[in-house]
Amino acid sequence: MEFSPFNTVVKLCIQGMSMEEQNKPAEAEKLFMQGWNEATNDVEKFLSAYYIARQQKTPSDQLKWLETALQYALKANDDTAESSFYTLYVKMAKCYEELSDPEKSKEYNELAISVKDKIFDKGPFYHGTRADLQIGDLLTAGGHSNYKSEFIMNHIYFTALVNGAGLAAALAKGIGSERVYIVEPTGHFENDPNLTDKKFPGNPTRSYRSEAPLKIIGEVTDWTKSNPEDLHKFREKLENNKGDIIN
Incomplete structure (x- = not known):
């Protein structure tokens, strides 16, 4: 599921x-x-x-x-x-x-x-963005958060859920097309502490982060896009979220 x-x-x-x-x-x-x-x-x-x-x-x-x-x-x-x-x-x-x-x-x-801290996930892994990138390019930490624009992120984030990456692409800043890339971690990665064992047990969104770059090895074009009403509600929820980002 x-x-x-x-x-x-x-x-x-x-x-x-x-x-x-x-x-x-x-x-x-x-x-x-x-x-x-x-x-x-x-x-x-x-x-x-x-x-x-x-x-x-x-x-x-x-x-x-x-x-x-x-x-x-x-x-x-x-x-x-x-x-x-x-x-x-x-x-x-x-x-x-x-x-x-x-x-x-x-x-x-x-x-x-x-x-504890064991990651069972074997991928494949995805990253959602509006940036136009090529196979072989590296995604690195240091970008602005999609959720709190004043934050410069110390990690690069990714997920094993293609639709989750698609949602991240839809929420990403910018005017470019929503893109979901298949990525390969080049170093150690960990469960995203902003999502793991928070509202839901474990890491159900299969979200991870790494200080090392992610290498783009492909692109997915057939993920399921959220309907506009659900996406609007999700954006409102994020905007009203007063929690701190673990960076």
């Missing part, structure tokens, strides 16, 4: 999180349960179960839903779900600690350590 903010279940989870922020747990759980009931694949089941777990009143009930989330994450065999293993293991370890089961808590803490 390619994670998208426009996916029906993802939208329901976002709405549920909004209810959590407004201290309306009953409304939040109702939306998460709707996501669970409307989920059509293992990744959607994993996501909705994860959020249902957050609404449970006891460690045993929370653990039950976290185990369900882990079951679907493992079953999915999907990079989006695999990126959440660290978060799931840490939360399950905490549940076992609260249930006075130190051996199980230790087991899941060790599992968490074993996957």
Whole structure:
């Protein structure tokens, strides 16, 4: 499954999180349960179960839903779900600690350590922009952020989701055509800390960053473009975001 903010279940989870922020747990759980009931694949089941777990009143009930989330994450065999293993293991370890089961808590803490900062993703990777570039060109850090123009970025960003790169191209500054390039990291890269383990568990947008250049090795021309209404809403959300960028 390619994670998208426009996916029906993802939208329901976002709405549920909004209810959590407004201290309306009953409304939040109702939306998460709707996501669970409307989920059509293992990744959607994993996501909705994860959020249902957050609404449970006891460690045993929370653990039950976290185990369900882990079951679907493992079953999915999907990079989006695999990126959440660290978060799931840490939360399950905490549940076992609260249930006075130190051996199980230790087991899941060790599992968490074993996957911390591990990137399962093998690509291919993409970068969205409005710049007209050629195969062999290098993309380097030092550009202005698409989201906060006053920021000079210390890293170059990319994703394994072609439609995610397409969205980045649509949001990019400039008047050029939206372009999605296939890129190859030339050095070490890491999960984008601005997105990883924030609203969603793990790195579902499969977003990464590197201080080393990205080499352009191709171009994609057939990604799915967001409809204008969704794109407008997404731009408004970004403009209203008061959070800091981890640079």
